Each structure stands twice: as structure tokens, then as C-alpha cells.
Amino acid sequence: MYYLPSNQSPNESTSDLQVNDSMPEGWEEREDGNGRTFYVNHIQRTTHWDRPTQMNGTERERTEDEVRRRRDDYERRRQITNSSPDAVRSQLDAVCDTCVSYRQLQIDSAMRSNFAGGTQANGEAEDEPLPEGWDMQIAPNGRTFFIDHRTKTTTWLDPRTGIAASRPVSGKTDDEIGALPEGWEQRVHTDGRVFFIDHNNRRTQWEDPRFENESIAGPAIPYSRDYKRKVEYLHSKLPRAGSNGKCDMIVHRETLFEDSYRHIMEKTPAELRHKLWIEFFGETGLDYGGVTREWFFLLSHEIFNPYYGLFEYSATDNYTLQINPHSAACNPEHLSYFYFIGKVMGMAIYHGKLLDAFFIRPFYKMMLGKKITLFDMESVDNAYYNSLIYIKDNDPEDLELTFAVDDCVFGETHTTELIENGRDVRVTEANKEEYIEAVVNWRFVKRVEKQMEQILRGLHEVVPSNLLRIFDANEMELLMCGLQKIDVKDWKAHTVYKGGYGPSSQVIHNFWKCILSFDNEMRARVLQFVSGTSRVPMNGFRELYGSNGPQKFTIERWGSSDMLPRAHTCFNRLDLPPYQTFSELKQKLCTAIENSEIFSGVD
Secondary structure, eight states: OOOOOSSSOTTSOSTTOOOOTTSOTTEEEEEOTTSOEEEEETTTTEEESSOOOOOOHHHHHHHHHHHHHHHHHHHHHHTOOOSOHHHHHHHHHHHHHTOOOSGGGOOOHHHHHHHHTOOOOHHHHHTSOOOTTEEEEEOTTSOEEEEETTTTEEESBOTTTSOBOOOOOGGGOOOTTOOOOTTEEEEEOTTSOEEEEETTTTEEESSOGGGGOTTOOOSOOOOSSOHHHHHHHHHHHSOOOOSSOEEEEEEOSTTHHHHHHHHHHHSOHHHHTSEEEEEETTOOOOOSSHHHHHHHHHHHHHHTOGGGSSEEEOSSOSSOEEEOTTHHHHOTTHHHHHHHHHHHHHHHHHTTOOOSOOBOHHHHHHHTTOOOOGGGTTTTOHHHHHHHHHHHHSOGGGGTOBSEEEEEETTEEEEEESSTTGGGOBOOTTTHHHHHHHHHHHHHTGGGHHHHHHHHHHHHHHSOHHHHTTSOHHHHHHHHHOOOOOOHHHHHHTEEEETTOOTTOHHHHHHHHHHHHSOHHHHHHHHHHHHSOSOOOTTOGGGOEETTEEOOEEEEEOSOTTSOOEEETTTTEEEEOOOSSHHHHHHHHHHHHHTTTTOTTBO
């Protein structure tokens, strides 16, 4: 028999329970968290406040017959087969020899009489009304139980028949994640938490065993923004290159950046659309795609390396990039290199290859010509964001601000006017919204305007701009940088819960069930929604960064079930309302993700 352990870890075995000799066999005395003594009937899997008493011979014989009948019923329900059935039967007979009185079930004498009478026509009895004071309910796992309001107790036994209600066989249940592994069963604890029984090893645990299955994904969740269909549309509309031409390039590994720059800048946009044929100098081999992929991988490491001064890591972490606004000071030819980078991006999109680099969210929005808002700043520069939020929420008169900002360049401070004669224009309650918008525009657009113009110039020579407008900023990241294979087990292992949620909370169980049911693309969208990027650090989720340094993925209880989830990308935090069902959580989460471009739930 298998039971959920009480007052012990879910992973502890139930086979080593110590039974008090002063009580009937099969009973145990325990204390709850408040120090109250209660008694566990391991034969009937029930608990009681009243101490059990020894049974007389008649009761014992009746109980033995009933337990044997239950044993046969159990084997039939579970369809148990064993290589040594005699051994199993002997174990069950041993249990029968030490079974316990049913007096603690507190069933009235009339019901006992019916119970002792053996097996009447159960179907007829179940059609009869319940005895006075009894009620019938359905447990969360779908099993029927009965309430005796007179004694304020519950039981699985039907008071009309004395036979336990059948238990749903949940081990074979198929849901959106797929069936549980062979020999496993899912049940619901009395406090509503879902747990799992491993009948193979006679253990219980809170963890869903399907997290161990690397291949599990389940059916993809349909959503309105069909990314794959957009990609197919893009490639169907791209300008066709000649069928006979090839874009040949021979490059040295030691001078990959320079050689690639020279080849690409010499070729026309039409030539860059021809089939790529890359060779590394001194290496034999034919390029049927693998060499080209390696070239894009190595080249992206070079051109986006902050060492060259064209890009820099964002303020919050060390794996998302932004344009260096002071690139001119690092390289006088910087605009030519940005033009080259735009061509490389266009070639990657055109030929269906990926770049090994991830950029801040505003970068992708600039590529699409979309407006950047204050909330885009939070995941990039949290300190600056908070200062602007303070201005937004308070009267800025006392701060004595003007429409000018200071910028530090190599240790020297330079003042930039946000509007004409901005040094002389005070920030007031009336114009603070204009000021905030001007600061955000300067921070992300104005400072890198020339560099971005060259990137877009090179990009649009290879891929027309109108074909990219069907994507949003999140999809542009997927299009250019692709998807990593997201390890859900690692993700779950390095997640923090707040606000009353815990690893075994029903809402959290449903959340991870939802993540398991998503395909890899949709999982990336969830991660993107919460953290601002679909990229996972090289060493996994344990190294996920927020605005103030390392910050694990966090789920916090917030709001009510009629609200959508919201995300704080700077803290990698998902505010998740206490939804009652899996389907409700899935629907609300997908809605929030799909509308994140216009939804105020991302900051």
C-alpha cells in the first residue's frame, strides 16, 4: 500500500514507520505541528483524533474478510501483474492478519449491520438516498467521499453499502504534458497540493516525474502571433538571387574580421544573396552549410566584441549588447563598420543563419522603427529608470532640472541640450512628461542615431524594410539570434518564490505544467516576457542577471484571478495572480505575453 507521509519529507519512504505496540496492529500514534496527538490507520489510510481500541473476534473476522475483498478489488482496478503472484499474495495475507477495527470509522450501527451482511446489490443500494446527516462530495482528484455531519468526520466508505468509493486511476491520465511514466500516479493531498506516487520504488514526491523526460514538450500552445508563419512569409517574399551564382569567400581564421569586411564590402547586395560558399584558408572541405554556420558564429563573436569599441555590454548584465554611443572615439571608421555589420545581419536573415549575440530590447525596436518608451529603460539602466519614475510621480520643481543632460565620456563631462536652448528651460509639473520622453529618446536613439542609420542601411540593402515590419521586437530577437534549448528542469531548480507561493503550491504546479506543455519557442517567449531576453547565460539559470547583479527567476503572488500576470524585467520577476485552474493560468499567461507590446504589465 502507498500513503503520503505525514510530518515528513515527501521523498521519505513510508515503509519504515514505527507502530506503537500498545495499539491494534497497523496503527501509529503521531503529533501534528501544534503538538496534538492523532492516530494513523495504515490499513485504511485514515487518521483519527480518538485512540483506537482492540477488537473482538467477530469484528476481527469481519474485518479480515473485508480487507481480503479490498485486496482483490485493488488488484483488479490496478490490473496488477507480478512475476511472483504468490509472494505478493502472502504479503497481503500478512496485512490481513494484522488488520484493525473499523470502530474508529464511526459508522452507525445500522450501517454496520448492512456492512456485515455482505455484498448486497450495490447498484441498488447506491440508488437509495443517503442516511440522515450524510452528504456526498467529490475530492480534487475526482474520487467520491462522504461527510457525516453528526460526528463531523469524512470517509471514503459509502454509508449505504459499506464499500469504499472507487478511486480514479490517474497514473494513466493524459493531459497536455503527456502521460505519467509507467508505474506513476498523481494524487491530491488533503491541503490541495498535488503529489506523485512511484509504485515501482514505493516512494512519494512533490516533483512531477515528467521534468526528468528531456524529450517531453506536449502539443504546442496555439497563439495569435504565429512566428513560424511569419518567417515562412518573409522567405517567400525575399528578392530571389540568381540560381547559378555563388558568393565565394576565402577567409583566414586569424584575420576573420578583416577578411570578411573586405569581401562583403566589395560585393553588391545581389551578390550577397547568392548561395554562400565559405572556405577557411588552408583547410580542405566543402561548404554544404556547416562551414557557413561556423563562419557566422565566429564572425558574430568578433564584430560584437566590446574590445573593438563598436558595442558594449548593457548596464545590467554581461550578455546583452548595445551600441557604444562613443564608438567614434574608439574607431574613426566606425560608421563604415556599422554599415558592414548591417549587411552581415541582413545576410544572416536572408540565408536563415543565426548570430551568436543578443541585444537590449530597444535595439530591436529601433530596427523596426518603433517608439521606445520609459519602460524599455528599466531592464537596461535601472538607476536612471527609477530617477525618471520619481520625476513622473512627483513634482520636479524642487529638483531644479533643465532640459539638458550630462554625459561622461572618458572621464570628461559633456552637457547635451534635449531641446533648443534646453539649458534655460526648467522642468515643471506641466512639462515633465515631455522631459521624460526627451531623456529616453536621447538615451536610446539620439546618442546612437548615426550608428543605427548605417546598420539599417546595410540591413535593408539585403532584406527590404517592409518585410521586417511584420515582426515585433521579441520576434526580431528570435529571427536574428534564434532559440536556445531551454532546460526547464534547470529553470525550475533556480526559481525563487515569494508572497506566499512555494514549490508545492497549486498555482506553481500549474505554472510549471504550463511551461512543460509549451514548445521551446513559447518557453523562450515566457522567459523573454519576464527577463527581457530569451537568452540563457552560458552556465544556466543560476547566472541569470537583473538590474542589480545576479537575480534568479522569481514568481511572486500578486493581484486577483481576474487580472493578467505582469513582469518586472529588471528583477526577472513574474507577478502571478492566484488562478484557480490550469486552463485559466495558461490562458491569462498567453494573453499577457501576446499583448506585451501594448500591455502595461511589463516594466
